[in-house]
Amino acid sequence: MIRKPAVAGMFYPSEKESLEDIVSSFISGSGRSPDDLITGIVSPHAGYVYSGAVAGAAYASAPDDVRNVIVIAPPHSYPVRGASVYDGEGYSTPLGTASVHREITTRLLQAGLSFQPAAHRSEHSAEVQIPFIQVRWPGSSIVVVLQGSASAEFSRQLAKVLSEAALGFDNTLIVASSDLSHYHSLDTAEKKDRKVIEAFVSGNPLNMNTALQEGGEACGAGPILTLMNYAVIMKQRRFGEIMWETSAAASGDSSSVVGYFAGYIGREVQK
Secondary structure: OEEOOOOEOOOEOOOHHHHHHHHHHHHHOOOOOOOOOEEEEEEOOOOHHHHHHHHHHHHHHOOOOOOEEEEEEOOOOOOOOOEEEOOOOEEEEOOEEEEEOHHHHHHHHHOOOEOOHHHHHOOHHHHOOHHHHHHHOOOOEEEEEEEOOOOHHHHHHHHHHHHHHOOOOOOEEEEEEOOOOEEEOHHHHHHHHHHHHHHHHHOOHHHHHHHHHOOOOOOOHHHHHHHHHHHHHOOOOEEEEEEEEEOHHHHOOOOOEEEEEEEEEEOOOOO
8 A cells, every 4th residue: 555645736846856856955955964863853844835945954964874764743634543653555755655664663553553544645744754755865764653642641652652663773763743833923933933942952841841831832742742752762862953934934924924943853972
């Protein structure tokens, strides 16, 4: 079973050459260099005209030798119970088919995650990450998890399951797919987004819970919390901001914007 693209021609170009060119330009034009110690990133999931530059900065910052990518994304159109892992053979885009890592996927299913097919059919939040993965690491394998519950406890549980499922597979990157605040003025959006970004950079999931309770917004709050908890479990203490921007940069409209954030987790530099 191969998942067919649902938002090609809407969120990103439907023609192979155009898609490859625009993704490559976002990555190379970011001015970011690969960091071999990065093990996870936060990447936005809007249409490429709005969030592609931020996503490009996130992917450019990750190591060159990634072989497996676990995408954790929030569902927008289908109510997911807990989390749903895609149990097919691949995700198709105009660039070809990204193969699903069957062993990690099987481990996740054996650990209690389910496959809820309808949730994956039209969901864009995971799909828009795949062309970046295909361009950045041709031939790499993917795992796609749609996280329905964004609670602190479920995010801790999911992080533990992911850390165990990925055990033994080196060069694995975790991608938390999320946009930040939606449809506020630029000034308000920046204040709300700064709460989330500062909480993320702190490395403490409790701070993220507080930020969200105090007005911070992230449609992928669950995936971000899972990524942070994964870092805690793996004893990875580097958290950082790569880039922040809003839709106003593309639209010119600062009265109602969406915030986009690229961040990373990683191992500490050994002295």
